[in-house]
Amino acid sequence: MARLVMILLGVDYLRTRWRGLLWLGCVSVLLGVVAFVDALDNAIYFPMTPFAVVLLLEGLATLVVARSGIGGQRTLRQVKGVSFCFAALLILAGHHHGHFVLSMIFATLFLADGLLQIVSARVVRFRTWRLAIAVGVFEILVAIFFYQPYPTHYVGTVPYCLGLGLVFGGWNLLLLASRLRRLDHNPGMDPADAAPADTAPTLHTASDAPDLTLWDGPPGPGEHALTVHVWTPVGSARGEARRQPLVDRYIAAVDRDGVISTGHAALESPEGIYISLYPAEEIDRAPDEFTRILRATRENDVPGKFQPDYQTEARAWCPSTVQVRIRNYDPERLRRFWDAYRQDTTYNLTYRNCSSTVSHALEAALEGASARVWRQARGWRPLWRLLTTPELWVAAQIRKRAKTMAWTPGLTLDYARALSMLADPRPSGWASMTRMALGQMRRQRQDWREAAQRAEAGEAPQAGNVASAANAGSARPRGTD
Structure with missing residues (x-):
């Protein structure tokens, strides 16, 4: 941790x-x-x-x-x-x-x-x-x-x-x-990925935020955000996969013909960076060979290649199964990581695969993300807020498990989701819930007062205000990831 x-x-x-x-x-x-x-x-x-x-x-x-x-x-x-x-x-x-x-x-x-x-x-x-x-x-x-x-x-x-x-x-x-x-x-x-002391990173969204920035959900379709693409083993299997709980979620799926699918992961930034490592030649994933190639040893290193962009990869294979989008990232740190990492195209199914590459790139892009969210806070408040967030402990356990086993698309998906909650925090505690409730009550009372004033003046109520008053108490955050 x-x-x-x-x-x-x-x-x-x-x-x-x-x-x-x-x-x-x-x-x-x-x-x-x-x-x-x-x-x-x-x-x-x-x-x-x-x-x-x-x-x-x-x-x-x-x-x-x-x-x-x-x-x-x-x-x-x-x-x-x-x-x-x-x-x-x-x-x-x-x-x-x-x-x-x-x-x-x-x-x-x-x-x-x-x-x-x-x-x-x-x-x-x-x-x-x-x-x-x-x-x-x-x-x-x-x-x-x-x-x-x-x-x-x-x-x-x-x-x-x-x-x-x-x-x-x-x-x-x-x-x-x-x-x-x-x-x-x-x-x-x-x-090479560490920012020079005299260089101020380029930030998005959180750089212009107040003391504490809270978002009500994941980024919208047109919003500037980093995207983690994940092809799950079941979703990317060539044939109908035989369901194996947990195994086909975090390790691999096996279709009716016995072909193993491990899934895939990639990372895309609005600045044009696309990180997707894949073996240059398809690895034999027959069941009798799969145990041997799981070892993170040099004899299992093979040449790899980086895909050019998401559109090309999706057309050649299929669209990603799940996407996780994050607003608060540092594109300059991501660029420096990518410039250094792509010099080596070695692929290893266990220790240098698509999922480990995406996870390392995500960590580079999110360095200092929590401090940027609470950038005006003094003293120990950012550390305290981070340590008391459940997603930190989940992300730490996922990272520990991946380090002692291997990064897989399933672990990368859960890791990206946990980190997205830390980089783009959502309202969750009693204080945040109270602020949300009070804000909704204030907006509702204001709409009622405006409607009453128009009624006294003999004006017809505006449709937008009526809908806002009707829905103020039932507003829910949007998004799923």
């Missing part, structure tokens, strides 16, 4: 605050250790009931405002609200059963994630695959710790989880602070 925060806020914003991040990380790790150690005996001093009440209120509040979200944002907030409420009810239930169920859930999640990481690292063999296996083994050990009742018979489950969360979060802050202290550019980009 540290690198994702650096990408979205930019090194320039974070570098001056590295000492504060260092102290926050130390305090978080210390509190996490205290909470974990406190739960190791039966004398638990952690305020379980107040914590559960706060968790329940947060879950209910999230469910109430979830309807203001759009597409994936609404779904994410609904999942968060239900999860918080369920966990709070289990804590409030108390006794053995509630703590036992909660412990089994956490243990299963750790076990599944650890096994998935070990298996994927063993198959793909990316550069740091041994470290990924070590982390997976650690997660399995944590799962075993949650599965067995010693030493508190599951009563310490909540303090254990909270302590681990504080420790891991603090460790991320410490890593972020240490990197910021000694770096002059963003490590998430190549040095």
Whole structure:
């Protein structure tokens, strides 16, 4: 997550605050250790009931405002609200059963994630695959710790989880602070992609925005925006695909003839940049060869080619299945990334494919996007807003999974959707909902007053005002992605 925060806020914003991040990380790790150690005996001093009440209120509040979200944002907030409420009810239930169920859930999640990481690292063999296996083994050990009742018979489950969360979060802050202290550019980009200190980036939309810019939905058809094109495995299969839940969404689809389709991803900017990497010659994707070419090793490198533009690619194949559009991006950083990246046309199905190329390009284009949205904010507000946004944690988990496995069109699609919510934030919280409601009420009262004044003057009401008054209370954000 540290690198994702650096990408979205930019090194320039974070570098001056590295000492504060260092102290926050130390305090978080210390509190996490205290909470974990406190739960190791039966004398638990952690305020379980107040914590559960706060968790329940947060879950209910999230469910109430979830309807203001759009597409994936609404779904994410609904999942968060239900999860918080369920966990709070289990804590409030108390006794053995509630703590036992909660412990089994956490243990299963750790076990599944650890096994998935070990298996994927063993198959793909990316550069740091041994470290990924070590982390997976650690997660399995944590799962075993949650599965067995010693030493508190599951009563310490909540303090254990909270302590681990504080420790891991603090460790991320410490890593972020240490990197910021000694770096002059963003490590998430190549040095050639970092903007010179005396160069002001060219921005769109957010550069002329007030302190906080909120959009009510994705960009309109004619609006200036970056576009991520995704051909899903099922949508791009030559024949009718055999449905395999999750597999055909994130890995590959297999049609009735046994032909594998992995999908495709591309990125298009209004400035004329089109990034779409494809193997120069079709790779043999027969089932008996597919496992071999999954390895991120040099012997699987093949010559690649960049497609000229979207229209040419769509005519030669088919239109993209899904598009994600983002207003707040930096075209100059994207151009510098593209000038450096296209010098190498190597293609590798796992570590340098169409999806990884688009994801890296998207990160280059969105560097500093969150800081630009809150460009007038002082102090720690931009960092706080970013850290409390659910999409950041989703994007961080997607990025982690892609780094330990491989970027696929499905992961790139979810990653682009999460980043679009961070670069072009939508109203979501109680404060934003209150502002929207008050604005609608003010517009409705104004329309009513104008209609009353015209009625007193003997004028016919205007159709636009009548429609506005009728629909003011039912206005909904537009768009799906």
